[in-house]
Amino acid sequence: MSEYILEMRQITKEFTGVKALSNVNFKVKKGEIHCLVGENGAGKSTLMKILSGVYPYGSYTGDIIFNDKVQQFNKINDSVETGVVIIYQELALFPDLSVYENIFIGNEVNHSGILDFNKTIVESKKLLDKVKLKVTPETLIKDLGVGKQQLIEIAKALSKDVKLLILDEPTAALNEDDSENLLELLRELKKQGITCIMISHKLKEVISIADKATVIRDGETICTLDASKGEINEGAIIKNMVGREIEDIYPKREKKVLGEKVIELSKWTAYDPQLGRNVSKDIDLHVRKGEIVGIAGLMGSGRTELALSIFGNSKSYKLQGSLLVEGIPVNFKHTSQAIKSGIAYVTEDRKGDGLFLLQDIKNNITAANLKGISSNGIINVNEEINIADHYKGSLGIKTSSLQQLVGNLSGGNQQKVSLGKWLFVGPKLLILDEPTRGIDVGAKFEIYSVMNELIDQGMSIIMISSELGEVLGMSDRIYVMAEGEIKGELSSEEADQEKIIQLATQ
Structure with a gap:
């Protein structure tokens, strides 16, 4: 038997005359964690959709060899029955159903066509233990955070006797703790003999977890890097991804004398009637003309809620405190009023x-x-x-x-x-909420360069980001939030990851 669980040979896929993949070769050894990296639009997801049967046999050319057999997947169920399961970035769970119902949906435990709920719950508990998730099987999905939902997707895959688990940007919406828990679980699954393919734009994660990393660029295989040979490092990945070296991921800009305050918050408090608590409390914050101000904090710290309360209060929070735009008190009742005053908000959820x-x-x-x-x-x-x-x-x-x-x-x-x-x-002030979530390093560099150009033109930016490197690399000043409050303010010169984490966990 071959040491490779998967070989994809000379895979070519076209969409209405546009070649998305051109003679791609991709090999994965049994029991390894193999990362697939490349810029957005490089063809990574297209290749995985071919492997998982989303694009059926005959809609592409080339061969898929899985467990030494040439496969012809005509639908998703064909690949699942063979042991190939894919988990997409947008989770496919039913929020109003329970954990156990979601784990076994489409793969129900039954006797002679009659559902066995008791056995389903028992088997669900075993799978939840495997993914180290401490929730009761009867819990509704909508009552769980994204990190726990991601683990339920993996439990769902394990219920199908998975041999090759594919994860498409699994940590894109997770905070650092949940991301590390997920990566640790993948290492545990590897010990159990399960092979993983992970698509990720987070290079630090790729470096920490990958046994091999294959780079795809413009629909072609560029190279496969081997961790055992010391080949998987940030410089090598970036150079092969974008076809050039990016000396500094965060483009530099000249420090200039900052202008007047564009926006100023004082004792700003936002109360959410639905949650029955303050989502922002006693916020004192300002941004000057030509300045990038970063807002850091863990998931649930109130960063997005703060942005929404400033940008026209679309969530109908009960607001207290003062908001000044260029020194003038404002009281926005609608987002259109915020736009008219020169404030724009780029949401974290673009889709x-x-x-x-x-x-x-x-x-x-x-x-x-x-x-x-x-x-x-x-x-x-x-x-x-x-x-x-x-x-x-x-x-x-x-x-x-x-x-x-x-x-x-x-x-x-x-x-x-x-x-x-x-x-x-x-706008005079642009609020960017997770501006580079789910995009590759080349596109990130382009977004950062645009931000610098806007600052040079006199605009001001508030950047909310869960990536500490991004906050440190792009901000002139940083506010750190936790539990709806600002726990500290740091200049770019004094800020580092340790100080931010200390403040964020107060």
């Missing part, structure tokens, strides 16, 4: 809240400022195209046409469209 996935690029870019392309209530289509084309060029949006649906773009290009949408309103 759910930030973009219209079934509309094209030009419609999305102009969506927040239709008055800017209208006359007497009629949209000037030519002006809309010109505006969209301007942001396509200035932000480096990679697309064949402005008519391309946003839902078909890579994550990095979707984020650039979301950014273009809010730049078109002409």
